[in-house]
Amino acid sequence: xxxxxxxxxxxxxxxxxxxxxxxxxxxxxxxxxxxxxxxxxxxxxxxxxxxxxxxxxxxxxxxxxxxxxxxxxxxxxxxxxxxxxxxxxxxxxxxxxxxxxxxxxxxxxxxxxxxxxxxxxxxxxxxxxxxxxxxxxxxxxxxxxxxxxxxxxxxxxxxxxxxxxxxxxxxxxxxxxxxxxxxxxxxxxxxxxxxxxxxxxxxxxxxxxxxxxxxxxxxxxxxxxxxxxxxxxxxxxxxxxxxxxxxxxxxxxxxxx
Amino acid sequence: xxxxxxxxxxxxxxxxxxxxxxxxxxxxxxxxxxxxxxxxxxxxxxxxxxxxxxxxxxxxxxxxxxxxxxxxxxxxxxxxxxxxxxxxxxxxxxxxxxxxxxxxxxxxxxxxxxxxxxxxxxxxxxxxxxxxxxxxxxxxxxxxxxxxxxxxxxxxxxxxxxxxxxxxxxxxxxxxxxxxxxxxxxxxxxxxxxxxxxxxxxxxxxxxxxxxxxxxxxxxxxxxxxxxxxxxxxxxxxxxxxxxxxxxxxxxxxxxxxxxxxxxxxxxxxxxxxxxxxxxxxxxxxxxxxxxxxxxxxxxxxxxxxxxxxxxxxxxxxxxxxxxxxxxxxxxxxxx
Numbered sequence: 099x100x101x102x103x104x105x106x107x108x109x110x111x112x113x114x115x116x117x118x119x120x121x122x123x124x125x126x127x128x129x130x131x132x133x134x135x136x137x138x139x140x141x142x143x144x145x146x147x148x149x150x151x152x153x154x155x156x157x158x159x160x161x162x163x164x165x166x167x168x169x170x171x172x173x174x175x176x177x178x179x180x181x182x183x184x185x186x187x188x189x190x191x192x193x194x195x196x197x198x199x200x201x202x203x204x205x206x207x208x209x210x211x212x213x214x215x216x217x218x219x220x221x222x223x224x225x226x227x228x229x230x231x232x233x234x235x236x237x238x239x240x241x242x243x244x245x246x247x248x249x250x251x252x253x254x255x256x257x258x259x260x261x262x263x264x265x266x267x268x269x270x271x272x273x274x275x276x277x278x279x280x281x282x283x284x285x286x287x288x289x290x291x292x293x294x295x296x297x298x299x300x301x302x303x304x305x306x307x308x309x310x311x312x313x314x315x316x317x318x319x320x321x322x323x324x325x326x327x328x329x330x331x332x333x334x335x336x337x338x339x340x341x342x343x344x345x346x347x348x349x350x351x352x353x354x355x
Numbered sequence: 356x357x358x359x360x361x362x363x364x365x366x367x368x369x370x371x372x373x374x375x376x377x378x379x380x381x382x383x384x385x386x387x388x389x390x391x392x393x394x395x396x397x398x399x400x401x402x403x404x405x406x407x408x409x410x411x412x413x414x415x416x417x418x419x420x421x422x423x424x425x426x427x428x429x430x431x432x433x434x435x436x437x438x439x440x441x442x443x444x445x446x447x448x449x450x451x452x453x454x455x456x457x458x459x460x461x462x463x464x465x466x467x468x469x470x471x472x473x474x475x476x477x478x479x480x481x482x483x484x485x486x487x488x489x490x491x492x493x494x495x496x497x498x499x500x501x502x503x504x505x506x507x508x509x510x511x512x513x514x515x516x517x518x519x520x521x522x523x524x525x526x527x528x529x530x531x532x533x534x535x536x537x538x539x540x541x542x543x544x545x546x547x548x549x550x551x552x553x554x555x556x557x558x559x560x561x562x563x564x565x566x567x568x569x570x571x572x573x574x575x576x577x578x579x580x581x582x583x584x585x586x587x588x589x590x591x592x593x594x595x596x597x598x599x600x601x602x603x604x605x606x607x608x609x610x611x612x613x614x615x616x617x618x619x620x621x622x623x624x625x626x627x628x629x630x631x632x633x634x635x636x637x638x639x640x641x642x643x644x645x646x647x648x649x650x651x652x653x654x655x656x657x658x659x660x661x662x663x664x665x666x667x668x669x670x671x672x673x674x675x676x677x678x679x680x681x682x683x684x685x686x687x688x689x690x691x
Contacts, residue, residue: 112493124492190462190472213458216494220474225462234543236430237459238612256612257428257549258455261367264547271543274458276612278599318471318505322487327498327652333644333660340668343661344675347622347643350659351587352679354641355562355619 099153099244099269101144102206104197104227105172107131107165108217121320123188124217131164133171136212140275142283143242144210145176151244154178156204160185160193166298173293174285181299183306188218191316194226199306202231207270208251213238213277221274228272236267237274356507358391361446363437364409364417365456366399368426371408373452378513379412381479382450388481394418394444395529398436400426406531414529418444422536428456429546431539434463439534441468447507448479448486453514454611465510471503472510475630479511495629495652514630552606556590563589563620566609566636569596570625570646570665577602579669580624586676592616594626610635625665628653645669 109115114127133141147153157172159165160183169180181204183196201209209231211224221237228235238256245252250268256276257263267273285293303313336343360382365372382393395414399405401421409417420436437460441449449464451457453475465472476488477498486509487502503509558564565584571577584591591607598608609616610632621639626632628644628651636642637656644657647664654660661668 109493112496115493194462217492219491219493219495221458222462222472222474225459226466226472229463229466234431235459235463236544238455252547256455257367258611259367259372260552260606260614261549262552263428263549266545266547268543277595318503319473320502320504321499322502323500324492324497325500327491327495327655333642333654333657335649335654335660335662340663340671341675343663343668344672347659347661347672348675348679350641350643351563351620351622351676 099147099151099208099248100156100204100206101147101153102156102158102201102204102209103137103141103144103172103177104209104211104223105137105141105157105159105168106134106212106215107159107161107168108134108215115324117321117324118186118188120317121322122192122317123186124321124324125186131161131167133168134212134215134217136214136275136277138212138282139277139279140210140212141172141175141177143275143280145283146280147242147244148176148178156181156206158183158197158200158204160187160196162186169298170290170293171285173296174289175283179299181301184300184302187303187313189317189319190218190220190222190226191318192313194223194230195313195316196303196306196308197223198227198230199308200301201227203306209233209270209272211272211274213274224272224274231270231272234267234271235274236265236271238276239273240276240279242273242275242279356445357447358386358389359444359446360386360389360391360393360448360450361418361440361444361508362393362395362414362450363452363457364395364397364412365452365454366397366405368399369405371405373454375452376412378450378452379414381513383413385448385450385479385481389447391447392416394446396437396440396444397421398425398433398440400424410528412529416532417529418532418534420534420536424538425536427546427549429542429544430459431542431544432536434460435537435539436534437464438467439537441508443532443534445508447509449508449510450479451510451512453512457512461510461512468508468510469505470508470510471505472512473501473503474512476511476513477515479513491630494627496650514634556606558590558592558607558609559614559616561590561592561616561618563587564592564609564616564618564636564639565589565622565624566592566594566626567597567603567624568594568626568632570627570648571597572625572666574600574602576666579666579673583669583673583676586673586680589620589622594632623653623657624669626653627651628656
């Protein structure tokens with residue numbers, strides 16, 4: 099089995115950011131990128147399959163040089179190989195087309211993604227990747243077992259409001275794994291340093307068959323403006339000594355019950 | 356292509372889910388601005404009860420694909436049914452609630468239509484320049500105004516629905532348009548059944564909830580939360596990361612993937628307040644948020660907010676609650 103894991107780099111701190119030209123993405127001045135949390139669960143789940151049944155694992159990230167860190171982390175955690183798609187694409191369609199093509203090129207028969215990125219918060223890329231490949235897609239997967247024939251996976255997934263569903267899904271397929279699917283592993287600094295010595299495969303969109311003018315046709319939305327949240331109802335912020343605050347809160351609780 | 360708005364009426368087989376009536380109202384507002392009307396789309400093994408509930412919605416029409424094979428949700432069959440509805444209704448906009456099911460179905464439908472899709476939206480507006488949505492970015496620290504570039508249908512998943520004006524809706528019950536299910540020639544997903552999580556204690560029945568999030572720091576600090584809950588006679592609940600870490604059982608989790616609660620008092624301790632959590636507690640009568648980050652989105656739904664170090668402050672709150680309880684008990688015993 100060959101598992102591809104899509105790993106997104108996101109800014110560690112949402113400090114200085116602005117709208118990228120053309121409204122295609124947010125651009126960040128912060129230098130430090132970290133692995134998106136829900137993708138880290140996908141990565142660790144894939145590595146679990148490597149340890150358990152010897153699955154081959156490829157990590158794929160999309161971004162500029164700042165996302166190279168994500169690839170090093172994936173290698174330090176134990177993936178077999180890693181690919182960075184050198185692109186600043188941000189829209190779900192564009193990103194999904196590029197990732198889908200990379201997954202296909204790598205010959206993976208299972209692709210794992212996280213449920214949501216902390217920056218775009220859209221939960222769309224996994225579904226669009228699956229659609230572009232014509233593969234089944236399951237969202238919010240909380241456990242994965244390999245089917246007896248090795249040609250399918252048996253998953254448990256969330257349907258919301260405490261409902262769970264068991265499904266048998268033929269491979270190849272795309273699964274969006276829920277946070278908490280497995281314990282997160284820690285990559286010690288020494289392993290991360292060693293990972294930096296490995297050569298990373300980097301492909302640009304054109305090498306994946308998407309020259310700029312083709313990729314542009316997949317830009318189906320545009321961020322026009324970024325603004326502070328318009329707060330519909332704002333909390334009364336309490337100030338005072340801890341004792342004063344505590345007395346006030348206990349009084350409000352008493353009134354409310 | 357019509358100028359109509361198709362609204363997906365999500366349900367769990369028994370009842371419509373989420374605030375569907377408001378989603379339909381939002382659909383009406385958008386449809387009126389476009390010059391069209393709202394069509395509901397209902398997919399499942401639709402019984403009388405569910406149909407009666409749907410008929411109360413202020414849609415002009417409801418497109419129904421009902422088949423015994425749709426009794427339980429199956430992604431490929433539900434998608435196929437929605438594809439038939441899309442073909443039969445050719446809407447300008449397709450509205451979903453932002454949910455697990457829409458995260459699975461909507462991208463596949465948008466892909467098939469070669470259409471734009473924007474999810475997790477807070478609002479939709481029809482402008483002279485086109486359709487725009489407002490949605491959060493960067494852990495909800497900012498909002499973005501997003502326009503659609505391609506051609507319709509436009510797929511939009513809304514996480515909550517705000518209104519600008521009351522649209523006089525059609526008072527007639529919606530007409531029903533039945534559409535047959537086209538079974539895909541080969542199914543690649545087999546349903547092994549839907550279950551509900553077993554629950555040792557039902558937090559949705561609690562009158563007072565102390566909910567703990569990642570801001571608590573260490574697992575050992577949970578003791579501080581338990582002490583406070585004891586002092587206030589409250590039930591302990593948590594946000595997703597705490598359940599993911601295994602610090603508290605998953606049945607204590609509040610939010611889209613956990614329970615929806617509506618207690619008289621909800622104290623959010625170290626919970627940042629992302630929409631997935633807020634959706635499960637926003638209707639609580641009194642919400643007090645305690646967090647060390649003054650920018651935490653939880654302060655947008657809370658009635659009262661305190662920016663403090665939890666580990667230092669909560670024991671003071673516990674002691675104050677104990678004293679108040681002591682006084683309360685004293686009075687009661689005197690009266691007795």
